[in-house]
Amino acid sequence: MVQDTATPIPPPAVALDETVPAYKAIQKFILDLIRGPDYGPGDRIPSERALAEQLGKNRMTVRKAIDGLVAQGLLERNSTSGTRIPMPRVMRPIDARTSLGITRIIQSGGSVAGNKLLHFEQTRASAQVAEHLQIKEGSEIVMFRRLWTVNDTPCCIETSHIPLGLVPGLAAEDLMAGQSLYGLLRDRYGIGTVTGERQISVAAGSDMEARLLGLPAGSACLLLRLEVYDEQGRPVEYMRSVNHPGLVMFKTSKAEMTA
Template sequence: MSHGDRIPSERELAERFGISRMTVRKALNQLVDAGHLERRGTAGTFLPEPAVVRPLSKRVSTAISEVVGQAGHKPGARLLFFEQAQADANIARRLQLDEGAAVIVIKRLRLSDAVPFCVETSYLPQHRIPGLVAADVFAVPSLYALLRERFGMTFATSDFHVSVAAAPEIEADLLGLAPGVGALAMRSTVYDRDGQPAEFLISWNHPDRVAFESLRDDTGPVKSVFTDWASPTL
């Protein structure tokens, strides 16, 4: 079944699994209360449509806040922390920096109609964004728009990897997920128009509120998307 599909009736489910309708009704009520199903009056019970459909393309064309807005929802973001750190070996490799180089780490909770749908951590080369402070990020829904307008940074292409794994404890709590529940994890290196790394992003997405859509563009089909059950690493 896919998002938006109607699930079988209580009677059909009871007959299929050999259980009472009361047991089926109780289970469905729990799934509705948890947001995994939605009731639409006399039409029945359905798998909910994801609040956010995130495009996967090697070309970076639309910020996630714009994706949310174009879908008819109100985008929002809550700054969780902002700090300067030293790039470890993995971050340095992703951003083509020397190990120990200064990076700005920005972690935000992304919202659609005030409902959390993902937690994103961005690693940015500090030398490209001199003077950026937490207050700058706190006040804007789109980090990309801020970086473009203030620092002239462009975001043109990206490499990415998508997997399914249990979210870390903090991210799971922010997204309202029970411990051990699988989330959609995306890791992406974003490049500017000159082909230089501009951002390394780690994004944990709520499995019921986000769907990824693979797009084809004039650079050819997307080849760098992988979906697996391995725990993601940097």
């Protein structure tokens, strides 16, 4: 609707649930608020005083409600900047020019990164993988899949496909300690890498991926797909990354904008 700009904005109608203890009703009000369209990760919720006034409740009751949500990890309290919706634990830069190395991203956020090599095999390229790598269907490739954790919680599963001819001798051991694939390519194989277009979408991972991320089957995840090329433009890797929707957010950095 296009509103007459002279109309005063009515205060939002607040009707707390009277059938439960007041602090529980306040918690429900806050949860509805922060799950609504205006709020997102990192945002500050209204102050205790403002909530007490708006809801007509005692400030100590509001504090008890917030304490409970903080204890559940649904809010975060900071002595200087108020109470906020927590940021996802992994803020993953996806600018074209930034690294994909997830270990360093997690560590720079002050968390502990972990990883597990779930699968490593030499296999043959399916038609679909072959097309991404610009090789013949059935060509030999190395395929491996790694699970990444942030403070021991699984946050991301990445599956890589690489033509075997580019990485002779690559073995599971080379990747078991979360080594950077791009570091290995550069240092051992003399291959400098360039990312192609990164595609970011919402998609359900496979049932196995959902289970590994601790999500119900069919849950929507943040999906990243990309190809990596060598400096001559030859495809080196086709990669698919399934990210936990609650633990990972992608970000790009500041830049000038064209209209």
